[in-house]
Amino acid sequence: MRTDIKEVIRVKMRNNEKINMAKLARQYNCDYRTVKAFMNRDPNYQRKKRKIPKVTDGLESVIEDKYINHCAPAIEIYKVLKNNYGYKGSYSTIKRFTHSLKNKKVDEVTIHFETAPGKQCQIDCKERLRLINKYGEVFTVDIFLAILGYSRLKFIKLTTDKTQKTLFRCLGELFRYLDGVPKELLFDNMRTVVDRSRTQFDKPIYNDKLVSFSKDAGFIPKSCVAFMPRTKGKVETLARIVNRLKAYNNEFETFEDLERIVDKLKEDINNEVHSITAQKPSDRYLKEKEYLNPMCNLDILEAYYSDKVIKRKVPKDCLITYQRNRYSIPPQYVGKEVSLILDKDTLHIYYNQNIIAAHNISNRPINYQKDHYVEILKRSLDNDDLIEKICEENLEMFGRL
16 A cells, blocks of 8 residues: 555645646656545545454464463463364464463573482372363362473372372372382472471471381482472472363363373373473383382282271281281281271271271381280290290380380
8 A cells, every 4th residue: 555645645635735646646656546546535544454364263262261261381272272172273373372471471590400210209299270171060189290300201190189098099009100119209398298397407207107108118208398399390390281281171071081181191291302301201211210119019008098908817926917017916816817907097906807906006016915925925834923024024125126
């Protein structure tokens, strides 16, 4: 559009000047009819801009809702649009669109650090994540997160609570997924792990049951400094990646659907090239796997979180084993199969549905009840005074172990 001619004509008409069309055509090096066309046109006329169709047409509200209201990242919005809305464009288009919706932020300065293969796995929990199904039903879930320090292989598990049993169950499934055990696990200062948090001045005090579990599993528990999440930055990054799940709001129906989405997300991110290592975590894990500790006995770990009854055959020393420690049984049950049920911190032992012993869970390797020990001694000694003396001396020694 010749805006120069248009402006000259507009000014002359406003000033009621006579317009010489031939002169203007020579002056602006154009055809006489061009000047005439501008004279006959409405001076306020604006040429309509041609609308170029975009691959995001009709999807703008969906993208904005998932990005602004649900904080979903561009990569997962792209996948949802492609799978559920017939989107034919590229990921970079969605990335540019979402980039136009956010304000640029300057992150804190941070530093990357690397760990040796098989050395460390960082553990965290994404708490109280709200997801909404197709029918508007709200699912409030927790997500167990784990990431190997060297390969960046991730493990994600959908849970409905944050109890210690759930933590142990997730760790057992993590070891099964890895087919091995990392040398150390770095936890947040969660109550299911520590009784006193680690600070810059104090060492942490770990929960007794967590210590027992770690010994059976074969890893060393570590905790990060309280209020310094960057000391476990890899799993903190994973926690942000899990925000991809927010793109599936209004896209699933049942809890089982959500579990399948989580499993698919786990496989997707383990097969995406990592920005730091420039390799897929799944490929890099093949090297790290060689350095993991051997797979532990998962049946032993199951006793920490399973509600099922545990069976034991009573040996001749009348001591049954539970979580590596041994507890006494009356001698008349030697050779018989007894049932073990844990209720809070008390181990109840049954025979034919009758309770025959109860022990407080202990860290001592051998735990005799005095009446059990006396009954055992009576089977080989007749002197009550000698039995009493031996009983007191030996029980005192067992208490020092």
